[in-house]
Amino acid sequence: MKKFLLKAVSFFAIFIIAYVVCLFCFCNIMPKKLQKNVLYLKNSTGHLSTRLAEADTCSQVDVLALGSSHTYRGFDPRIFRRHGISLFNLGSSAQSPIQTEYLVKKYIDKIHPRVVVFDMYYTILQCDGTESALDLFSNSPGIDKGLFEMALKVNTIPAYNTFVYSWFKTLNRQNIKEPAIKNNDTYIPGGFVERTINNNQYHGQHIAPAHFEINELQLKSLQNIVKILKEKNIRLILVQTPYAPDSYRSVVNRDSLDRYLSSLKDAEYYNFNDTNIFKNDYFFDFSHLNSKGVEVYDSILINKLFPGGHL
Amino acid sequence: MLFNSIEFFIFLVLVYAIYWFAFSKNLKLQNTFLLVVSYIFYGWWDWRFVFLLMLSTIIDYTFGILIHTKKNKKLYLWLSIFNNLAVLGVFKYYNFFAHSFQDMVANIGFHVDPYFLAIVLPVGISFYTFHGMSYVFDICRERSVPERNFVDYSLFVCFFPLLVAGPIERASHLLPQVVKKRNFDYKQSVHGLRLMLWGMFKKVVIADGLAPSVNSIYADYSHMSGLSLLIGAFYFAFQIYADFSGYSDIARGTAKLFGFELLINFRFPYFSRDIAEFWRRWHISLSSWFRDYLYIPLGGSKNGLAKSVRNTFIIFIVSGFWHGANWTFIIWGALHALYFLPLLLGNKNRRNTGEIAPGRFLPGIREGFQMLLTFGMVCLAWIFFRAANFSEAIHYISSIFTNKFRSGMEVKQFIAPYVFPVIGFMLLIEWLSRNSDVDAFFDTISNKTLRYSTYFLIFFIILMFGSFQKASFIYFQF
Incomplete structure (x- = not known):
């Protein structure tokens, strides 16, 4: 024995x-x-590497935007600046509350925002967080304890494998600078990614009905974020950035998400999908706003949440 | 609790440690402990069905004693069979019969609204009821005596490695192991770990890796190219084999860790040279169950050719129906009976009982051709097994010939670059083990470094190419 x-x-x-x-x-x-089970996404879609490097040099903004690609493609710092508001966009692809919690803990005292706007695309609350974790492991300037905890929380083989491989890569870092323009995406300082295509290439395609189901781990992280921001006396605004109407309507039980998010204490919640303003020509795919859509969305959001530039 | 989950790993480590360290000197405690953890294992899925399992156990335990002690053995045997089939009938087959009745009546112009049950099929119900039935059959035929100790009998039925998907054990094989003191055996434990490793490879890398492609192809088969449909049929053959034999390997390996030897359920069926050999190598515990408790009591092959053919069709169709309450399973069984028929009529069904390619690395041309032909026939039958209904299966097969054979880049999405290498790796290891067992094959690697490197390679492939989506085993539904 x-x-x-x-x-x-x-x-x-x-x-x-x-x-x-x-x-x-x-x-x-x-x-x-x-x-198959190692997805090292260095300098992939979303310009996360450049954004994290910029976040390290950023201090004291009015608004910090967090969330999935809806965030880095939806909140343009140039538009906010026109309204006298400084904004830094710390969104990343498929960013779920598990990753947002890590980013809040790491950057909140550095960036020191007065308001946090957190995008609540329904899939981020039901996913296991692997996709976004891989993005962060691959693009973070260094591997730290928080990322290790994230790997444990996500608890999938691709997450562990990519974490280990990314850690090796940071030991032997080759600083390949991420180009500001990749395919149709241009990185705008402040964390925004501008898509040059404006027509909705996906309009008319069948979108299968989806059913929203909350993941308990994501819920816990969301509650932690609310708690951290409350302790720091930072206003938290949860928003549903508009996505294409066909796609929005395909979420069968979308009302339950609204009900849950509205019931959260110490956070405001606004769903901009219900405005009937955002038609298909405001999107470049079934999910993301194009430049025309961003212009309209950001103006509406600023006027509604920060009237007269008051935070 | 799934074998391919972290919960099972933690469960196994804890149970193993307590079993060998706390209870190793007391057989009664060992068995009681194993029984309790087996109920926990089963209840992890849905605790309510633990009571059904207990009820089924109590009924067969009681009837076992009654059959042995009372004069009217046959009556008690039939009562026991009725009970077991009633449980299966209610939970598994009632809605099928109600639907079939409704369709049949509709065909002659009437409309009826039968009552349908809104119930969940309890995991492993076909396995544990067959377990119980084999026990009462064996007692009635005086092949074994009833087990008076209820805990020991319950453990025979509920031992967690075999509880949800077999192998379907026999009282004469497993009960003596339950009542005999078990000592830790180093070699047995090593063999157990090897089997678990190999089973995990088959489940996580092959079965779960192929599942998304199979699901996509079957979900949209009418729009798929002929080549994609052929790939779908080929993949499903490997998916179901790797899934079920992977489960059986993990079950046997786990049992070995606790000092039990379970029946071998698969002996590399895709190397079979004819259908008769395939059925001696595929789901052995079920096919031998039907042979012993249905085919032979019906007269087997001893009462003339006509009855022999009738009995063959009966066991294949019943075997198909055992898999699920759907006409597709019945047709799958009937198709195998048709495949078997020429062998039976030509008295060639026991032609290939010997070793495959003995003393050679590769099969001969004739053997290779026979294997490919058998595999092709099996793949065709699997289409009926996998399809949602009969017309879908027919459309799937006809679409292979009527749809465009290749359609642009479509097929590429189903052929990840690692798929064929990992299937090839599985076939290579199983080919090298073909005349013994996979765990024994590792013993043939005499160089220790090479042996451990092989373990490492399998682990590495699992972690690099495995799919870890908590996918259930296909045979749980049966």
Whole structure:
């Protein structure tokens, strides 16, 4: 029995070390197509690398925007500036409350905003957070304790694998500067990503009905965010940034999300999908606003939430 | 609780530690402990059905004693069978019969609204009821004696590794192991871990890796190219094999850790040279169950050719129906009976009982051709098994020939670059083990470094290419 347990424990100990080494070699040698459970997304869609680098140099803004791609494609600091409000956009692809909690803890005292606007796209409250975790692991300037805790929280094999690989990569960092213009996306200082395509390429396509179901882990993180911001006396505004009407209507139980978010204490909630203003030509796909849509959305949001530039 | 979940891993470590460290000197405590954790394992899915499991156990336990002690054995046997089939009938087949009756009556111009039950099918119900039935059958035939100790009998029915998807054990095989003191055996434990590792590879990498492609192809089969449909049929053959045999390997491996040997359920069925051999290698515990408790009592092959053919069709169709309350399963079974027929009529059904390619690395041309042909026939039958209904299966098959064979880049989405290499790796390891068992195959790697490197490679493939979406095992639904 002792021999069996000793051998099993030794095997696992050696296995872990060998696995980490082999993972690193495998990912460096093999093409990306073969890396099914390692998704190293350095400098991929969303300009997160550039945004995090800018966040490190940013201090004291009026509004900090957080959330998924709806955020970094929906809140344009240039429009806010025209209304006398400074904004930094810290959105990232598929950012769920688990990632937002990490970003709040890491940047809130540095950026020191007076208001936090957090986008509540329904999928981010039901996902497990893997996609956004991989984005953060790959694009963070360094691996820290918070990211490790995030890997444990997300608790999926791709998250662990990518965390380990990203950690290796930060040890051997090659500073490949992310270009400001990638495909049709242009990074605008302040964290915004502008899409040059304006027509909705997805209009008319069938969108399958979706059913919103809240993930308890995401809920807990959302509650933690509310608590942290309350302790720091920062106004928290939860918003549903508009997404294409067909897509919005496909969420069968969208009212339950509204009910839940409206019931949260210490946070305001606004759903901009219910305004009937945002038709299909305000989007470049089934989910994201185009530049015309952003212009309208940001103006409406500022006038509603910050009338006269008052925060 | 799924074998491929972190909950099961924690459960197993805790149960293993308590079993060997706290109770190793007391068999009664060991068995009671295993029974309690087996109920916890089952109740993890839905605790309400633990009571159904207990009820089924009590009924068969009682009838086992009655059959043994009372004069009117047959009466008690039939009562026991009636009870077991009633449980299956209510939970699994009632709605099917009600639907079929409704359709049949509608075909002759009448409309009826039968009462449909809104109930969930309890996981593993077909497995544990068959367990219980084999026990009472064996007692009636005086092949075994009833177990008086209720805990020991309950453990025979509910032992957690085999509870939800088999293998369907026999009292004569498992009960003696339950009542005998079990000592820790290093070799048995090592073999157990190997089987678990291999089963996990098959489940997580092959079965769950192929599942999304299979689901997409079957969901939209009418718009798929012929090539994609062929790939869908091919993938499903490997998905279901890897899923079910993976489960069986993990179950056998887990049982070994606790000192039990369970029946082997699969012996590399896709290397079979004809359908008769396929059924000696696929879901062995079920096919041997039907052979012993249905085919032989019906007269088997001893009462002339006509009865032999009739009995063959009966067991294949019943076996299909065992899988689920749907005509597709019945047709799947009937199709296999049709495949079997020429072998039976030509008295060739026991032609391929020996080793596959003995003493050679590769099969001969004839053997290879036979294997491919058998595999092709099995794949065709799987289409009926997988399809939602009969017309879908027919459309699927006809679309292979009528739809455009290739359609642009469509097929590429179903062929990830690692899919064929991992299937190839599975086939290679199983081919090398074909005349023994996978856990014994590792013993043939005499070089320790090479052996441990092979374990490592399998682990590595699991973590690099596995799908970890908490996918249930296909056979849980049966």
